[in-house]
Amino acid sequence: SRLMEDIHHTCQWGTGERWGEHTGMSRLALSDADKAARDWFVSTTEALGCKVTIDAMGNTFAVRPGLRNDKPPTFVGSHLDTQPTGGRYDGILGVIAGVEMLRVLADNWTETEYPVGVVNWTNEEGARFPKSMVSSGVWAGDIAVETAHNLREVHPGTATMAEELKRIGYLGETPASHKAIPMAGHFELHIEQGPLLEMSNKKIGVVTGVQAYKWFTINVKGRDTHTGTTDLKSRADALLTASKMILHSHRLATANCALASTGILHLKPGSTNTVPGSVSFSLDIRSPKDETVAKMTQLINRDFPKIAAGQDVLDSNLGCTPGLPLSVEIVEDFSSPATNFHPDCITSVRQSAHAILGPESHNLVIEMTSGAGHDSVYASKRCPTSMIFVPCREGVSHNPREFCKEEDCAMGAQVLLASVVRFDRM
Amino acid sequence: SRLMEDIHHTCQWGTGERWGEHTGMSRLALSDADKAARDWFVSTTEALGCKVTIDAMGNTFAVRPGLRNDKPPTFVGSHLDTQPTGGRYDGILGVIAGVEMLRVLADNWTETEYPVGVVNWTNEEGARFPKSMVSSGVWAGDIAVETAHNLREVHPGTATMAEELKRIGYLGETPASHKAIPMAGHFELHIEQGPLLEMSNKKIGVVTGVQAYKWFTINVKGRDTHTGTTDLKSRADALLTASKMILHSHRLATANCALASTGILHLKPGSTNTVPGSVSFSLDIRSPKDETVAKMTQLINRDFPKIAAGQDVLDSNLGCTPGLPLSVEIVEDFSSPATNFHPDCITSVRQSAHAILGPESHNLVIEMTSGAGHDSVYASKRCPTSMIFVPCREGVSHNPREFCKEEDCAMGAQVLLASVVRFDRM
Numbered sequence: 012s013r014l015m016e017d018i019h020h021t022c023q024w025g026t027g028e029r030w031g032e033h034t035g036m037s038r039l040a041l042s043d044a045d046k047a048a049r050d051w052f053v054s055t056t057e058a059l060g061c062k063v064t065i066d067a068m069g070n071t072f073a074v075r076p077g078l079r080n081d082k083p084p085t086f087v088g089s090h091l092d093t094q095p096t097g098g099r100y101d102g103i104l105g106v107i108a109g110v111e112m113l114r115v116l117a118d119n120w121t122e123t124e125y126p127v128g129v130v131n132w133t134n135e136e137g138a139r140f141p142k143s144m145v146s147s148g149v150w151a152g153d154i155a156v157e158t159a160h161n162l163r164e165v166h167p168g169t170a171t172m173a174e175e176l177k178r179i180g181y182l183g184e185t186p187a188s189h190k191a192i193p194m195a196g197h198f199e200l201h202i203e204q205g206p207l208l209e210m211s212n213k214k215i216g217v218v219t220g221v222q223a224y225k226w227f228t229i230n231v232k233g234r235d236t237h238t239g240t241t242d243l244k245s246r247a248d249a250l251l252t253a254s255k256m257i258l259h260s261h262r263l264a265t266a267n268c269a270l271a272s273t274g275i276l277h278l279k280p281g282s283t284n285t286v287p288g289s290v291s292f293s294l295d296i297r298s299p300k301d302e303t304v305a306k307m308t309q310l311i312n313r314d315f316p317k318i319a320a321g322q323d324v325l326d327s328n329l330g331c332t333p334g335l336p337l338s339v340e341i342v343e344d345f346s347s348p349a350t351n352f353h354p355d356c357i358t359s360v361r362q363s364a365h366a367i368l369g370p371e372s373h374n375l376v377i378e379m380t381s382g383a384g385h386d387s388v389y390a391s392k393r394c395p396t397s398m399i400f401v402p403c404r405e406g407v408s409h410n411p412r413e414f415c416k417e418e419d420c421a422m423g424a425q426v427l428l429a430s431v432v433r434f435d436r437m
Numbered sequence: 438s439r440l441m442e443d444i445h446h447t448c449q450w451g452t453g454e455r456w457g458e459h460t461g462m463s464r465l466a467l468s469d470a471d472k473a474a475r476d477w478f479v480s481t482t483e484a485l486g487c488k489v490t491i492d493a494m495g496n497t498f499a500v501r502p503g504l505r506n507d508k509p510p511t512f513v514g515s516h517l518d519t520q521p522t523g524g525r526y527d528g529i530l531g532v533i534a535g536v537e538m539l540r541v542l543a544d545n546w547t548e549t550e551y552p553v554g555v556v557n558w559t560n561e562e563g564a565r566f567p568k569s570m571v572s573s574g575v576w577a578g579d580i581a582v583e584t585a586h587n588l589r590e591v592h593p594g595t596a597t598m599a600e601e602l603k604r605i606g607y608l609g610e611t612p613a614s615h616k617a618i619p620m621a622g623h624f625e626l627h628i629e630q631g632p633l634l635e636m637s638n639k640k641i642g643v644v645t646g647v648q649a650y651k652w653f654t655i656n657v658k659g660r661d662t663h664t665g666t667t668d669l670k671s672r673a674d675a676l677l678t679a680s681k682m683i684l685h686s687h688r689l690a691t692a693n694c695a696l697a698s699t700g701i702l703h704l705k706p707g708s709t710n711t712v713p714g715s716v717s718f719s720l721d722i723r724s725p726k727d728e729t730v731a732k733m734t735q736l737i738n739r740d741f742p743k744i745a746a747g748q749d750v751l752d753s754n755l756g757c758t759p760g761l762p763l764s765v766e767i768v769e770d771f772s773s774p775a776t777n778f779h780p781d782c783i784t785s786v787r788q789s790a791h792a793i794l795g796p797e798s799h800n801l802v803i804e805m806t807s808g809a810g811h812d813s814v815y816a817s818k819r820c821p822t823s824m825i826f827v828p829c830r831e832g833v834s835h836n837p838r839e840f841c842k843e844e845d846c847a848m849g850a851q852v853l854l855a856s857v858v859r860f861d862r863m
């Protein structure tokens with residue numbers, strides 16, 4: 012109940028669409044609400060005896076000393092930012108369960124062998140600044156800090172990450188780097204965000220890896236014209252063309268057992284009686300296999316220019332009058348290859364889950380991979396890493412209806428604590 | 438050249454995207470730029486001896502007395518608002534040619550039989566407040582003034598027409614009604630906005646009518662979910678569904694010799710890794726025949742709910758994995774039936790055009806209908822009306838590249854003046 016109190020207490024900052032007894036969340040990275048949640052994280056972990064370090068990406072590391080301090084800490088990490096219409100569990104559960112770990116260790120006067128810590132990573136969602144896991148990516152050395160600092164928000168598209176970090180007082184002086192802040196290991200508790208645990212009546216997922224994904228921006232350029240005076244064949248309709256591309260990305264995904272999704276679309280000029288001359292949209296491609304994401308990328312690069320040019324790609328004209336040719340630009344914004352977590356961390360999680368769930372645990376624990384990206388992806392490039400999944404209702408996430416039962420949150424937090432302690436001893 | 442000077446002088450208010458030596462225009466209805474252009478119109482026509490009346494829709498009527506004033510004036514009318522990425526001719530040419538008519542009459546000490554006037558109609562474009570010709574519609578008694586006053590702007594969707602009329606000082610006290618401000622006739626000079634005159638080397642189009650059109654808002658409701666953890670069949674993807682509908686509206690248009698266009702699309706929540714649960718888009722359907730628009734309406738009402746439900750309408754699933762059912766709401770925002778102009782006005786325009794274009798006029802004048810709506814549509818419901826079209830380059834309009842040659846503007850203005858004088862005598 013203390014864990015749930017912390018979750019609901021901190022969820023006063025950034026309440027979103029109301030759903031049931033609790034509201035959904037809308038706490039975009041580096042917003043005022045995010046600052047309030049961060050301030051709570053800093054003061055709470057300091058009160059629990061931690062030393063807090065903020066790096067140049069606003070990543071916030073709270074470290075509790077161990078018996079010996081000549082090796083780096085084992086971290087629990089996740090994120091406090093949410094989607095624009097998100098819930099109270101995605102990311103938040105992981106960070107608050109880290110704080111709960113600190114509370115349990117303090118209550119029980121427990122000293123770990125080496126230091127342990129909790130990290131709140133910045134802009135994991137990629138919802139405001141359109142690169143997911145960007146700040147753990149900088150820490151890992153995979154994304155340049157300048158690239159991250161210059162990222163512009165998607166709505167309304169003016170502020171950069173650096174400006175917003177500065178504005179809310181979280182542009183730290185410590186370099187955002189695994190060299191400045193090394194880790195012995197990284198554990199992350201997260202809701203599954205998919206339906207597998209719930210559907211199979213499992214309680215804990217031992218996460219062995221994460222699927223591959225890429226993000227693109229697709230810019231289609233046609234010509235603004237009058238809707239009433241321009242016959243269909245004299246149009247270069249950027250929205251009709253974008254609609255064909257979106258549809259085509261789904262048939263390619265179906266044919267290749269991949270996922271394709273468009274979550275953002277902006278058009279210009281935006282008037283009922285002007286055929287839009289310009290459309291930009293996001294494209295998110297995923298698959299457990301790197302080869303499949305590579306193949307999808309290749310097919311999109313092959314087919315989208317043909318669709319723009321008006322060529323008949325897999326019947327994509329579909330009985331529509333062909334119009335004038337358009338142009339398309341395909342920009343890759345982000346790429347995260349398939350990730351395999353570390354056997355030592357996976358073992359820590361597996362053994363902890365079985366120990367805590369008791370005699371029936373073989374029916375309640377499964378090994379699985381993640382469909383979503385997590386900061387553990389980048390952490391795993393620089394230190395042994397694994398994750399713990401708990402079920403969420405109907406597998407729904409990135410939605411205010413997202414929900415995880417108290418008992419499942421608690422079970423996950425216990426497995427997290429045990430995994431860290433086990434790994435620390437190991 | 439005086440006409441062109443007036444056009445370019447007033448186009449300092451609301452300059453848009455730059456194109457060639459002159460900039461395109463972005464003068465949304467009731468913006469500060471629109472206010473500046475309106476103020477010029479009022480002071481200029483007053484200086485030319487007109488009495489100016491502003492009605493409750495901001496329609497601005499400048500009237501020059503005739504020899505006798507016991508009958509209503511013959512009006513020249515058009516609009517000073519533009520598309521977000523519009524040009525310097527659509528609407529503007531018509532109003533400024535009206536001012537030029539007043540200048541010519543004044544210069545030549547000419548008195549007309551009855552009064553003549555120039556009217557600047559508010560928000561003809563329907564680009565900011567999404568009903569085209571809305572204020573001539575109120576004047577004609579076809580649209581309730583409350584409905585018009587409560588119209589909300591499309592971006593960002595906060596201000597209403599009444600608020601903006603008040604803010605810029607154009608909420609007049611005279612009722613917006615043909616009863617309060619009767620007209621003997623209404624003439625409008627306009628660029629064709631299509632390619633027919635240019636392609637056939639004609640100089641003047643005698644406009645006999647306007648095609649029918651309807652505007653709809655389509656609201657698609659699905660479910661926000663995570664792009665990485667939600668398999669294709671568990672999605673209710675509002676953007677994929679909207680893409681299918683947009684595509685389908687084009688195949689229906691192709692099959693029925695109609696036009697279908699989507700110029701506005703908003704989605705929510707707008708994040709790369711959230712499948713959008715909500716999409717709203719505009720749909721503009723046109724045809725010269727009312728029956729065709731009615732048939733398109735019926736087909737859309739039949740097929741869009743099927744597409745939302747995931748049924749296979751004319752192969753619209755196209756090899757995409759079927760997902761969960763969605764819902765759709767189809768709202769008719771605006772309807773303008775096919776319009777036939779008045780024989781007396783058509784005759785005035787035809788005779789004036791032939792008189793001015795001289796011996797070769799039979800090669801230079803054609804009769805035609807308009808693909809675009811104009812305030813003359815509503816004017817024609819309450820008084821004899823016709824229009825004069827002049828060619829525009831490549832038929833392009835609603836685009837900063839919109840262009841009409843000086844000689845064509847001048848020719849159109851001469852035919853306009855002659856038509857009014859002829860009608861006044863008639």
Ligand SMILES: NC(=O)NCCC(=O)O
Pocket residue numbers: 101135136137143144204382383384385663665710
């Ligand atoms: N866990 C989560 O929702 N992460 C966002 C990154 C992604 O798009 O997978």
Ligand SMILES: NC(=O)NCCC(=O)O
Pocket residue numbers: 237239284527561562563569570630808809810811
């Ligand atoms: N002339 C013109 O562009 N009018 C706007 C109304 C329409 O959509 O046809």
